[in-house]
Each structure stands twice: as structure tokens, then as C-alpha cells.
Amino acid sequence: MFLKKSSGPRTAVLQDGTIISLADLPVSVTRWVASRKALVVAAVEHGLLTRDEAIARYGLSIEEFESWVQSFDRHGMDALKITQLQRFSNHR
Template sequence: MNVVPFERNQRVTSADRVIGPLGELIGREDLPAPDSQWTPRRKAEVVAAVNGGLMTADEVMSLYNLSVEEFASWQRAVERFGLAGLRQTRIQHYRDLQERSQRFGWAA
């Protein structure tokens, strides 16, 4: 994968590239293969592709055989906790943190 350095204030104007989870520009060719083993970074790349308009959620769910719930959980994890939220070992911790924050009214 070719990594193109990206500056924070730079705008991506073409629809064929989006900002990846580590700040690099990624295109469809950089996304994981459908038979890849999922890692936090690969999940975050797929979420970035949808959030950036590179692919639709329907395309991603069909290509990677994901349920709506699974993909939505990835999006929530990235939005709330970043790449670390997608680590399998931390999911329960972040879920508990989110439940506590809702119960006591503070932001997580």
C-alpha cells in the first residue's frame, strides 16, 4: 500500500481517496480484501471509506458480509473511542464505560 502523507488542514477533493485511520489517503484498492482477517486498523479503514463517501454502507455490508448491527458498532466505536475502540480486548470495557456515562449523565 502506498502511503501518501496528509496534512491536517489539507482537504481531499477527489471522491476516489479518503483520509484513513492513521491520517493517510486511502482508495478502494487500499481497503482490505473480503477474506482478510479483521484487525482494528482494517475495520477503521472500512469505516473511514464509508464516512468519507468512498463507498456506501450497503456496498461495504454486502462486500464484507457484515450485518447492519456489526458495522454500526464499528462506526460507534471509532466515533467514541478511535482506533482503540475496535480492539477486541477492549470492547467490553468501552461498552461498560458507555453504559455508566448514560446512567450518570456524563459524556464518554
């Protein structure tokens, strides 16, 4: 078995005790639901991916990814739900 050397951590422990790795991240072509957005944000915050790697991997704009980070930081995973987007965007 060949393991690619990584400059960052191989796993991260989230606040709820969940352990994530790069293998847990969604595939690059995916339907974005709140839990997948939160997973990518957490991976970046814990150093599994850089912001630029996440943007390139998932074909996101800088603004889109930053809006995920801000929404998640301010209001949690519920703010990443598309049905809640308007509700939480008014409470900056």
C-alpha cells in the same frame, strides 16, 4: 487501461493526512483487526463506499458495522480491538 466510472470520490484524505482509495481497503475475506475495521469505517465516512456496499462486500451485519462506527467515533481505533470490546462497551 480501463478505469471503472465511480459516482463517488476516488480517494479520501483522513484526519492524519493519510490518503486512501478503494485499492487500500482489505480483501473481502479477511481477519478483522482494529486497523482494518477503522479503514472500512473511514472509507464509508468519506464516501468511498456506501454503508450498504461495505456490509455486502465484507459480509457484515448492519448491527456489527454500526457498532464499529459508534466505537470508533466515541473512543478511536483502540475501541475496535477485540481485547478492548468489553471495556469500551460498558462506557456508552
